[in-house]
Amino acid sequence: MKIGSALLTAHLWLVLVFLYVPILVMAVLGFNASPLYALPFQFDLVWYRALSGNAKLIDAGINSIGIAVVNTAIATALGTMAALAFSRYKFRGRTVLQLLLFPPVAIPWLVIGTSMLVFFYWVDIKRGLFAILLGHVALSLPYVIVVVGARLATFPRAVEEAAATLGATPWQTFRRVTAPLLAPGVIGGALFAFAVSFDQFVISYFLAPPGITTLPVEIYGAIRKGFTPEINAISTIIIVVSMGALLLTARFYRFGGER
Amino acid sequence: MSTVAVTDAVKKYGAIAALDGVTMTFSEGEFFGLLGPSGSGKTTLLRAIAGFVSLDRGQVLIDGKDVSGVPVHARNIGMMFQNYALFPHMSVAENVAFGLEVRGCPRAEVADRVKAALAMVRLGGLEQRRPKQLSGGQQQRVALARALVTRPKVLLLDEPLGALDKHLRQEMQVELRRIQRQVGITTIFVTHDQEEALTLSDRIAIFDSGRIIQEGAPMAVYERPVTRFAAGFLGEANFLQGRVTAMEPSGLARVALEIGGEALCRIADRRVGENVLLALRPEKITLGTSGQTDLNAVRGKVLDVVFSGNSTTYRIAAGDQVMMLFRQNLSEAMVTPGSDVTLSWSPDHLVQVTP
Numbered sequence: 127m128k129i130g131s132a133l134l135t136a137h138l139w140l141v142l143v144f145l146y147v148p149i150l151v152m153a154v155l156g157f158n159a160s161p162l163y164a165l166p167f168q169f170d171l172v173w174y175r176a177l178s179g180n181a182k183l184i185d186a187g188i189n190s191i192g193i194a195v196v197n198t199a200i201a202t203a204l205g206t207m208a209a210l211a212f213s214r215y216k217f218r219g220r221t222v223l224q225l226l227l228f229p230p231v232a233i234p235w236l237v238i239g240t241s242m243l244v245f246f247y248w249v250d251i252k253r254g255l256f257a258i259l260l261g262h263v264a265l266s267l268p269y270v271i272v273v274v275g276a277r278l279a280t281f282p283r284a285v286e287e288a289a290a291t292l293g294a295t296p297w298q299t300f301r302r303v304t305a306p307l308l309a310p311g312v313i314g315g316a317l318f319a320f321a322v323s324f325d326q327f328v329i330s331y332f333l334a335p336p337g338i339t340t341l342p343v344e345i346y347g348a349i350r351k352g353f354t355p356e357i358n359a360i361s362t363i364i365i366v367v368s369m370g371a372l373l374l375t376a377r378f379y380r381f382g383g384e385r
Numbered sequence: 386m387s388t389v390a391v392t393d394a395v396k397k398y399g400a401i402a403a404l405d406g407v408t409m410t411f412s413e414g415e416f417f418g419l420l421g422p423s424g425s426g427k428t429t430l431l432r433a434i435a436g437f438v439s440l441d442r443g444q445v446l447i448d449g450k451d452v453s454g455v456p457v458h459a460r461n462i463g464m465m466f467q468n469y470a471l472f473p474h475m476s477v478a479e480n481v482a483f484g485l486e487v488r489g490c491p492r493a494e495v496a497d498r499v500k501a502a503l504a505m506v507r508l509g510g511l512e513q514r515r516p517k518q519l520s521g522g523q524q525q526r527v528a529l530a531r532a533l534v535t536r537p538k539v540l541l542l543d544e545p546l547g548a549l550d551k552h553l554r555q556e557m558q559v560e561l562r563r564i565q566r567q568v569g570i571t572t573i574f575v576t577h578d579q580e581e582a583l584t585l586s587d588r589i590a591i592f593d594s595g596r597i598i599q600e601g602a603p604m605a606v607y608e609r610p611v612t613r614f615a616a617g618f619l620g621e622a623n624f625l626q627g628r629v630t631a632m633e634p635s636g637l638a639r640v641a642l643e644i645g646g647e648a649l650c651r652i653a654d655r656r657v658g659e660n661v662l663l664a665l666r667p668e669k670i671t672l673g674t675s676g677q678t679d680l681n682a683v684r685g686k687v688l689d690v691v692f693s694g695n696s697t698t699y700r701i702a703a704g705d706q707v708m709m710l711f712r713q714n715l716s717e718a719m720v721t722p723g724s725d726v727t728l729s730w731s732p733d734h735l736v737q738v739t740p
Binding site: 287289 | 472
C-alpha cells in the first residue's frame with residue numbers, strides 16, 4: 127500500500143516534469159542574452175525589447191486576440207443555445223445532429239482546413255480575417271455544446287419548477303436560477319472556444335491572405351526564417367496570460383461541481 | 386386559506402390514463418393525503434393542481450375559479466419537492482426570500498418575513514448557510530419556509546419526507562403538522578407511505594390506475610375498506626372467501642367460510658347463496674388454544690412466529706390458506722410453531738370488500 131502510493135506520487139511528478147520542464151526551459155531562455163541559446167545563462171530583457179519593436183508579431187498577436195475574443199462570444203452564445211435545445215426540446219433529427227457534433231472534433235484539422243478553403247472559395251468568401259473567424263466558430267462550436275451539455279445533463283430541473291411555484295416568471299427563472307447554475311458550464315465552454323481559436327494554426331494558415339497573419343502562423347513563419355529567443359519571449363507572455371486566466375476562472379468556478 | 390376542487394380530471398400519456406376521471410374537493414385548512422402505488426396518478430393530480438400538467442379533460446378550481454389557463458407562477462401555490470429543490474447557489478435566506486423578491490416585495494418587508502418564516506421552522510441563525518451545508522432535516526425546513534413565506538393559497542407536498550431516515554421523518558411529521566395547523570393552510574400531499582398518510586392526514590384518498598378507490602378519514606378508510614385493493618394497500622389484511630347461507634334476524638348475514646367455519650358479518654345487498662369476499666385485519670384476530678370453534682372462528686396450525694419487540698406476527702395455516710395475525714406482547718407466553726390454535730374475531734371486524 128505504502129509502496130504503491132509512493133510509486134503513484136513518483137509517477138505524478140514524472141508526468142508533471144515531462145509536461146512543464148520544456149515550458150520552463152523555453153521561458154528561462156527567453157531571458158537569456160545569447161541569440162543562439164548559448165549557455166551560461168545571462169539575464170537580459172533584450173528579446174522582450176526586440177519584441178516590443180516587432181510590428182509584425184504584435185499585429186499578428188492583436189489579430190489572434192481579436193479573432194479569439196469574437197469567436198468566443200459567438201461560439202459560446204450559439205453553443206449554449208444549441209445545448210439548451212438539445213437537452214430541453216424534442217425535435218426531428220435531434221439524435222442525428224447530436225451525433226454529427228463529434229466527428230469534426232476527431233477529423234484532422236488539416237482535412238477540415240483544406241475543405242474549408244475549398245468551400246469558401248466555392249461560395250466566394252475571400253480569404254481573410256472574416257473567413258478565419260467563420261472557420262474558428264465552426265471548429266469551437268462542438269466543444270461549447272459538449273461542455274455546456276454535460277452541465278445540463280446533471281442540471282436539477284426541479285429547481286426551475288420550484289422557482290415557478292414561488293411565482294417566478296419563465297424569464298425570472300432563467301435569469302435568477304437557470305443562468306447562474308449553468309454559468310460554470312458556459313464559462314468552461316468559453317475557455318475551450320478561446321483556446322481552440324487562439325491556438326489554431328492549420329485553419330488560420332489556410333485561410334489567411336498574404337500580409338495578414340495570426341500569432342501561431344507568424345510564429346511558424348518566424349521559426350522557419352530563423353529561430354530567435356524573441357519567440358520564447360512571446361510564448362512566455364502567452365503562457366502567463368492564459369494560465370492566469372485559467373487559474374482565475376478556476377477560482378470562481380469549480381469545474382463540474384457547484385460553486 | 387382556500388378550497389381546491391378537481392372535477393372529472395383526465396390525463397392520458399399515450400394509451401395509459403394517469404388520471405381517469407377524478408373528482409374531489411379539498412376543504413379549507415384541510416390536510417389531505419393522496420395515497421397509492423407509483424403510477425397510480427396521485428403525483429399527476431398534484432402536478433395538475435400546481436399547473437405543471439395540463440389536463441386533457443376536466444378542471445382544477447382554486448376558490449371556485451377555473452385555473453386551467455393560469456400558468457404555474459401565477460397560481461399562488463406553495464410546493465415542496467421530493468429532494469427539496471433548494472437553489473444551490475443561494476443562501477438559506479436568499480432561498481426563502483426568492484418568492485417575495487420575484488413578486489417585487491419591498492426590501493424591508495422581505496427581510497422581516499424571511500426572518501419570521503425561518504423562526505417558524507426553527508432555523509434562526511442559519512440564514513447565511515448554503516443548502517449543501519445543511520442536514521436533510523434542515524433542508525426540509527428551508528423548503529417549507531420557502532414554500533410558506535409567500536402565503537400561498539394551497540400547499541402541495543410531493544413525497545415530502547421520502548428522503549429522510551425514519552427517526553427524522555417522525556420528527557418532521559410532527560413539525561409539519563404543527564406548522565400546517567398554525568398557518569391553517571389547505572395542504573395536499575402525496576405519499577406512498579401508508580403510515581405517514583394515516584398519521585398526518587385529516588382525510589385521505591387511495592388511488593389506483595388513475596382513479597380514486599376510496600376517500601375519507603384515515604380511521605374510516607382503514608377500518609372499513611371498500612375494495613380488496615384498498616384493504617391490502619392500507620395496512621395488512623387477510624381475505625376470506627365465503628358464501629351467504631342465511632340472513633339473521635339481527636340483520637347480519639351468516640357466511641360459510643371457504644377455509645371452514647361460519648361467521649356473521651354485515652353484508653350490503655347480498656342474497657342468500659351469493660359469494661362474498663371478506664377482509665379481516667391481522668390485529669383484530671384473537672389467538673386461542675382451546676380448540677373450540679364456534680361462530681366467527683376457525684381452526685389452524687401455527688406455521689411460524691416472528692418476534693418484533695412490541696408485537697409478534699404469526700402465520701397460521703387455516704384450511705388451504707395462510708392467515709396473518711399480530712399480537713401485542715402483553716405477556717411472555719408465546720405460541721410455538723406447530724401448535725393447533727383457534728382464530729376468532731368480532732363480527733364488526735369482518736369487512737365485506739369488492740374483489
